[in-house]
Amino acid sequence: MAVGNFSTANQTYRMLMGNGLIYSVPRFQRDYSWTDEEWDDLWRDIENTMSPDGETAHYMGYLVLQSKDSKNFDIIDGQQRLTTLSIIVLAVLSNLQKLIDEETDAANNKRRQDQLRNSFIGYLDPVTLVAKSKLNLNRNNDNLFQNYLIPLQAAPRRNLKATEHQMRKAFEWWDNQIGKKYKTGETLAGFIDQLSDKLFFTVITVSDELNAYKVFETLNARGVKLSSTDLLKNYLFSVVHAGSRDEYELMHLEQRWEELVGKLGSESFPDFLRTHWNSRNRFLRHSELFKRIRDQIRNRQQVFDLIRKMQVDVDTYVALSKPEDELWTHDQRKYIGELRMFNVRQVYPLLLSAYRRFNPQEFCNLLKAVSVISFRYNVISNNPTNEQERVYNQIAEKIESSQLNFRQTLMELKTLYVNDRDFKHAFSNKALKTTQSRNKRIVRFILTMFERHLSGLEYDMDSDRFNIEHIMPENLSDEWHHINEPDHELFVYRLGNLCLMNTSQNRDIGNVGFEKKRDKYQYSEFKLTQRIAEENSFWDTSRIEVHQQWMGIQATHIWRISQYD
Numbered sequence: 001m002a003v004g005n006f007s008t009a010n011q012t013y014r015m016l017m018g019n020g021l022i023y024s025v026p027r028f029q030r031d032y033s034w035t036d037e038e039w040d041d042l043w044r045d046i047e048n049t050m051s052p053d054g055e056t057a058h059y060m061g062y063l064v065l066q067s068k069d070s071k072n073f074d075i076i077d078g079q080q081r082l083t084t085l086s087i088i089v090l091a092v093l094s095n096l097q098k099l100i101d102e103e104t105d106a107a108n109n110k111r112r113q114d115q116l117r118n119s120f121i122g123y124l125d126p127v128t129l130v131a132k133s134k135l136n137l138n139r140n141n142d143n144l145f146q147n148y149l150i151p152l153q154a155a156p157r158r159n160l161k162a163t164e165h166q167m168r169k170a171f172e173w174w175d176n177q178i179g180k181k182y183k184t185g186e187t188l189a190g191f192i193d194q195l196s197d198k199l200f201f202t203v204i205t206v207s208d209e210l211n212a213y214k215v216f217e218t219l220n221a222r223g224v225k226l227s228s229t230d231l232l233k234n235y236l237f238s239v240v241h242a243g244s245r246d247e248y249e250l251m252h253l254e255q256r257w258e259e260l261v262g263k264l265g266s267e268s269f270p271d272f273l274r275t276h277w278n279s280r281n282r283f284l285r286h287s288e289l290f291k292r293i294r295d296q297i298r299n300r301q302q303v304f305d306l307i308r309k310m311q312v313d314v315d316t317y318v319a320l321s322k323p324e325d326e327l328w329t330h331d332q333r334k335y336i337g338e339l340r341m342f343n344v345r346q347v348y349p350l351l352l353s354a355y356r357r358f359n360p361q362e363f364c365n366l367l368k369a370v371s372v373i374s375f376r377y378n379v380i381s382n383n384p385t386n387e388q389e390r391v392y393n394q395i396a397e398k399i400e401s402s403q404l405n406f407r408q409t410l411m412e413l414k415t416l417y418v419n420d421r422d423f424k425h426a427f428s429n430k431a432l433k434t435t436q437s438r439n440k441r442i443v444r445f446i447l448t449m450f451e452r453h454l455s456g457l458e459y460d461m462d463s464d465r466f467n468i469e470h471i472m473p474e475n476l477s478d479e480w481h482h483i484n485e486p487d488h489e490l491f492v493y494r495l496g497n498l499c500l501m502n503t504s505q506n507r508d509i510g511n512v513g514f515e516k517k518r519d520k521y522q523y524s525e526f527k528l529t530q531r532i533a534e535e536n537s538f539w540d541t542s543r544i545e546v547h548q549q550w551m552g553i554q555a556t557h558i559w560r561i562s563q564y565d
Contacts, residue, residue, distance in 0.1 A: 008204050013120075025142075031138060049194070049199075063081070063082070079137075083145075087149065140164070144167055148168075239302075253303070253307065263314050272310075274289050275349050283389070312356070329364065332360075369410055372559045427552040444468060450551070465503060466500050466526070471514070471539055472492055472539060496545065505524075
């Protein structure tokens with residue numbers, strides 16, 4: 001199928017390598033990194049397809065290629081698999097060479113070796129023995145691949161890069177596995193003959209970097225996890241390489257890049273890049289990011305400027321999901337933990353911008369404000385996040401351009417602050433199913449905040465000393481016969497049906513009726529639990545609603561930004 005600058009097709013390994021095309025791993029793509037775990041998995045899959053009652057074929061996944069001339073292709077995704085398959089073919093050639101050296105059917109085995117090399121590897125110049133390879137690797141792997149593995153020369157064991165050691169070990173591993181199982185020229189050649197027809201890829205071919213990036217976005221949206229980090233890296237490094245042939249400069253750039261990716265992880269890098277970009281510029285969605293970078297980052301200086309700015313933000317970004325990070329003060333840590341608990345990340349561009357511009361106390365006060373806003377907007381009201389994200393970005397952009405100080409920033413955030421009437425209504429009807437670990441944690445947070453509001457005492461929400469009590473129990477006993485099943489399902493996880501209780505007491509009372517529970521509640525150390533005993537002689541859905549409406553009024557005082565009064 002072909003649509004414009006984008007085509008897809010299913011191709012076997014034979015079809016890929018037997019067509020006279022040249023495949024290259026871009027110069028700055030990641031190094032070869034497969035280990036014996038991946039080799040063993042592939043070996044088992046191959047063996048399964050080779051057995052008489054095994055699978056007829058084995059799917060190798062997506063292969064994303066980029067080409068402008070339909071002859072030379074850059075491997076955007078799939079280089080680990082293609083490199084390993086070439087190493088497998090080379091291991092077979094090595095075992096054929098051993099038979100030739102032993103003069104075991106030497107003439108026929110030499111013909112088999114030449115045929116397999118020409119079909120899947122390329123050819124050797126008969127005079128120079130320089131490889132004319134169908135596959136070219138990146139700058140860290142290609143020397144070993146072309147000058148040692150392809151000519152079947154003994155690879156050195158010293159002064160190799162870590163990735164070269166890994167490739168040498170890969171060759172030795174496959175050479176050993178194949179040599180143990182296939183002893184003759186016929187079986188060795190038959191192995192590659194079957195393998196090349198049984199392994200197949202879905203090959204996606206694009207004409208430029210932008211189309212390649214769109215492929216990543218599309219496949220990721222469908223649950224096929226590919227990393228666009230390598231694609232971004234390849235574009236940025238190609239810009240620097242085009243503007244300068246200084247290898248030291250490129251090495252320096254790569255070192256800084258690897259430090260960034262090392263702190264983030266390859267899969268998290270695109271999220272960081274978008275957050276970083278949106279903390280300084282106009283709002284962008286993931287699908288627009290690569291195009292904007294390609295349009296705006298066009299020379300060496302711009303690439304290094306982007307890398308430098310990312311280095312400024314990366315530690316802050318990583319710490320935003322780690323309340324325990326040493327970057328935070330004691331007070332800041334509390335609010336960072338709340339945002340993580342609420343699973344609110346839309347605010348990250350604003351926080352990056354504010355961290356760069358505000359002093360520590362102002363930043364702490366901002367954290368407190370966005371935690372309250374997030375609780376009202378996201379946790380309790382479940383409002384849509386797309387508009388919220390845009391507002392945060394607009395404020396971040398103004399902070400970056402020095403248009404807003406802390407007080408002005410706080411007032412700009414007021415548009416996201418759910419008013420008391422709407423917040424009270426949402427809180428009075430809120431249910432959080434405590435069978436989900438995140439919800440259970442949020443309920444403990446809410447109830448400990450109520451205790452602080454009522455008694456002035458601070459409780460560690462993670463303490464094992466107390467837990468959540470469901471007043472109307474999750475499993476109804478005969479003493480709860482007045483509650484029908486539909487009402488139980490609707491009200492058991494309502495906030496008005498939940499309180500805190502000493503762990504051992506909670507375990508002892510189980511799911512007994514309310515009268516027996518009430519006797520325990522009135523002596524509880526928790527004020528909210530005591531209040532339930534004082535205000536109620538029985539417990540049903542109407543009492544839950546009345547109690548939760550009262551809680552809603554209290555909540556408007558607990559989660560409040562006083563500057564908005």
